[in-house]
Amino acid sequence: MVNIIYIIILLLGIGFLLPITEKLGKKVSNSMFFLTLTSVSVISVQWLYAFIINGQTSLQFFTAGVKPPLSINLQLGLSESVFITSINILALIGAVYLIKHFNNIGIRSHVLYLLMILGLNGLVLTRDIFNIFVFLEITGISTYALIGSDLRLKSLIASFKYMLAGGVASIFLLLGIIFLYHNTGTLNIDGMIAASPLQSGLKIAGIAIFFLFFALLIEMKQFPANGWALDVYEASNPGISGIISAAGTAAILFALYKVMPLGNDLWFNTIAVIGIITFIASNIMGIKQKNATRLLGYSSIGQLGLLLAAMGLGFLYGGINGKFQFIIFALFISHFIAKAGLFWIAGIVKKKEIKSWGVLRKSPVLLFFTGSFMFALLGFPPFPGFFGKWELVLTLANKHQFLWITAILLGSLIEAIYLIRWFGYILKEKQEENETIEQGATKYSSVFILGTILFTISGLYMIYNPITNLSFYFYPLLFIAFLFITDNILPAYIKNILSIAGLSYYGYVYFNQFSEFRFIFAVIFLAGGILTLIPGFVKKGKRVGFYPSAIIMYVGLLGLLVAKDMFSFFTAWEFMTIGSYFLIIRGKRSQPHALSYMLFSLGGAYLIMFGFALTHVFSGGNGIALDLLNSIKSNSALIFTMLAIGFLTKTAAAGLHIWLPGAHAEAESDVSPMVSAVLLKAGVFGLILIMISSLRFDAKMIIYLLGWLGAITALLGNLMASFQEDAKKLLAYSSIAQLGYILFALAIMSHIGWMAAIWYAMNHFLYKALLFLAVGAVVVKLKTHNMYEMGGLIKQMPFSFVSVLIGIIALSGVPPLSGFGGKWLLYNAFILKGWYLQGAIIAFSGVVAFLYLFKLINSIFLGPVKDNFRKVKEVSIWYLIPQYIIIIAIMVISAKPKIVLGKIGDFITSYMPDNLVVWKGDVASSYMNGKLFGVWDAPNIMIIIGIIFVTLLSWLLIMSRKAQKVEMFNIVYSAERPESPQTTHFSHNIYSHYRKALGFLALPLIVNFWSFIVDSIHSIADFVRRLYNGNGQAYIMHILGFMVIIYFVLFNGGLF
Amino acid sequence: MIKKIFSLIIIAGLLTVFIPIILNFSFQTDLPDVAKSYVEKGSKDLGAMNIVTAIIVTFRGLDTLGEVAVLFIAATGIAVLFRKNAINDKRPKQISKRDSSEILLTGIRLLAPVILIFGIYIFLNGHLSPGGGFQGGAVIATVVLLLFLSDSSYKINHKIFGFIESFSGVSYVIIGFLGLVLMGADNFLDNRILPLGEFGTILSAGAIPIIYTLVGLKVGTELASVLDNMKGDIE
């Protein structure tokens, strides 16, 4: 193994040498530059290899031929080698990225860069406290010079402010060092720790450590003493910002990590508090930020805060053991790669406003990496941050630190607001045609390499993580990767065939492995997936981005069913969320809706994670098996509520529903059925899981409230649907209502109630897929969502008409179709339960449903044809095929409900034995107190209604020959010009009278509530960020004031 | 005004942080163990009379190497800031020199070598008496400064200065590296690669005089180039 001091010798020696090689030409000096960085990387990688693979133990390297504390020593252990490897490899890639910039400035910038890297390495390696100061200065001063080296006014100002802050920080660092020396008589960190100055009882020791930590906190850019850092991130060359944000952070974090043992619990707690405040504050301020690089700065500082908090907590709770090292490394490496990558991409895009980042769409590869980096920052799977966050939450829960968990999750959620919004802009914001982004192999390849490293590390995490076995994802993720890589090559239909084949294969593989509920949901997810993929054959071209996203979603959905432990479940949940987000945002106007979908989903997901962590703790702290939900010993109501709210965000219960209408209505026409008919059931699956577990403990009150929530959701959804003019929005609101029914039925907690719920879930899948497919196809054909622009399409589109007709009959719950069975079960259930009031609401909302269903078919297919749609043809066959498959399915289960319901009943019995439904053939009867209560004879109803229907239809057909043709303007005013054209449509606003009576129920109270929350966050952000008034002097004041505040507030003025 | 009040509050706050230190402070009465070993070993093992020099050059040599690097970075950074191609305005150079009097010029020309030698003396005797590379280097830079003062059109020879700067820096690193090669893995920057010589003479203390000479040359040329760059061409 190479002596690690060679890193210092190489960087410093070549740094000194480079200026005189200038005369030998750029080629020579550049190759020396790269050779140096490469050899340094090789040395560190070699050590890393030795530590990880060969199990090398920690080593000391001495200088000057004497042992410490007389001389300065370097230490190289696993953590050191991880950090220097990260730094040096990033430095090498960064050098590639920056080489043009450096060549413009001249050889001296190469020198500055090498010495900056030297400083960073030294900070990690040295075990001498004064040496930390020296290396900090080396890093600092070369960074100042590098930032200012492009001579733009802004970078000069930023660098100037940085220097002032750095000057103040080093003064305190020196004070801390010298008083610690005074106390311990040594400068060696290990010696100091061994002398444990805080135990000496001397007040000065406490203050000395205070100075030392404070100086490092300034370098760590903690709120509020970090105005200068934001300017630095904003102004400097993004290539350099990336290095500062990633590598600089890494080194200083590590330096702090080394001296942390000098502190005590009070200090660890203080550091964690400072970190979390920084995390939340800078994320909140980021919301208001429109400037791309400054926003990245806010995000960087936020991540630093999180890392600092994790470190403080690690030391606070049981010392910094393996688990916390795992957590910090996972969080760190995500930030490290992602932030450098994003800054570098910012250097390629060169657009100041985040709204102008749509140009990134010109380069799909960069777009892909931008998304990956952002999602890595947010801690989504498969990226390392996901694992880190999970372990952090779980560990904190084990220590009963629930406030900390709340704060961390809250901060993460706020971070998601601006990152997801930004990504939405990138994907959707309108862009000038002639705008371009910089071309050039060096910068692109740097980002590409960084992205590849990110995915490699993520892959390693997926395979080797110590939490659980995620091997289920191996082939699906490979398949997704394949889809991503070939996305720009393969035509859509091939990808469609592949995707359908993939889903079918998994259906085949898992067909026998699922039992009970999982089997039903597997049918919904897989059959639904295949059916809703079929219309994709319509699309010409490549349909870039669709298939990977869809498959990610389906993998997530399937993963939910496969999951045996909470972590796998949560992983699946997050995959599903990402995939569906990308599907939803594909719609033309869906950017804001996709954002709110994502935020609600993420909020829900965090609650689920929190709930799982609590489950782990309160079921005895053993493992993370999903079955532990059934053995929660205390706080069960709280856990139940958290998980329930988490799942309810997905099912869009009233109050949490505001994302749904827009998201489902604005999605593409074959995506709407996917997200509405299929995706929503994931929430139902989750609800069933926790409802089963709730049988083991007392959650009656909450479940009772959930019943009310379900009823209200049903009513509100139906009412809102009735007032819609947008056909797809109508269906979306209808979905909300239907999930309200399901929630209500589940909350009844009886055998028959659950039967109703699952029956509803299946049926909703069928008829909502049918309706969304049919209406979606029509909408595509007519290029409008507005029903008042349609009408009379029955002749042009008879097949679609039949689909919609069947769909609304099934949905409305009138005999003979399957919906009736649902109603029959549901009404039986609530009457048997005795929930009359809620039941009345449910019954009433059923009536309301007729209104919109009638409106749907009436305004689209009946009445006079609009002139501009006279030549419209029937929709594509690819839309009709799945529709008619579904119709057949509806017919079958309507006529023979026992095929499904019998099975459902069987396994419900294992949870709820109070089976009150008796089957005779296909005739179901329910009993109350032993007496026959209701009978449902599906086959006979089917036959009778069928006969009546056919009779009526034929009569109508005969009669209609004599009917007068109603032309468009027959019913319109003569010679008068209507104020707005939609008023001429016969069904426009037909329920205005109902609106007068019931409209108060549909007032946007909930929307107002959420916008109030959003507005509050924005005004807080706007208020807090006024602190950063741009004046370098004010920033010095913040630094010194910060110190006084820490001293007086956190230490109460009396230190130790 | 508000700013003043805030500043006052903050300074008052800082003072309240400082006061407990002053109140609780007690001076050392004896050397800490580390310092004791320095005093003993510095003379015995390293052969340096000046313990501070022994610490700076050998015991804490890594610090000093870093210190030299900091100065080097600053000089490089300043050179980057004032680089030629960066100055956009191509105004014809106005030499507004007030010609220094002949006496001053001659005086400085005569004085310069003396000061130069004095500087060299300081860093050569770093291990024997107060002073060393940094102080000697600063003195050398003063010579350049005096030359600037006497003749505003005076220019340093960048080639030679740059060469000396790089050469001395690289040599310093190489001497440190020789410790690794000649004495073992733990001996980076060890001054004992050369014989210690007779205690108290110029050619003693191993490599310390050489290192300090290199440091002196490097610091001198760096500071000179800082001054040169800040003086600039325009104006």
Next chain:
Amino acid sequence: MNLILILGFMLLAIGFWGMLTQKNMIKIVIGLTIAEVGVQIIMISIGYIKERTAPILDSAVPLADAVNKVVDPIPQALVLTAIVIGVAVNALILSFIIRLYKEKKSLSIDDYKEMKW
């Protein structure tokens, strides 16, 4: 002899006061140098031991008894490093000020508020 420590802290406070109240950037840097001098004085005073001599083992200090005759050399070595580093940083800051002045013809720190929030 606490006096020297007090002096150091007072210079530190004066320097910070200057950094906080002076508008002129050169004055701010002067404030920084004053504060640095303060720190250096504090550091030196920590190594000081009454009635001992400089850590140079010349004829005045017998080799054998040197340990009991000299002041602590370590803080001196540290201060030496700190002084050089401080000067390097200050020189760089001043160059930045010259550069900034070229851009905007102002030395007031209030005139450089391009970036905020």
Next chain:
Amino acid sequence: MTDVFIIVLGLVMIVFAILALYLKDLVASVIAAGVLSLFASILYLIMQAPDVAMTEAAIGAGLLTMIFLLAIKKTKQIEDPND
């Protein structure tokens, strides 16, 4: 005796520090700061730190003052009253 000397020296240093901050002429205030450094180096001599004293005199008082003066020469000498 040394105590008295140190008190006087300290007071003078504080006066120069304040002068350095409040003199309107930047050259004068830089010189004041330089004098402060010189006094500091005398203090170091008293405190038995000749190496530091030399460094402070040569680098802190000498060179840095020159660098300040160069900087002032390249910007402007008199502080604006409204600055």
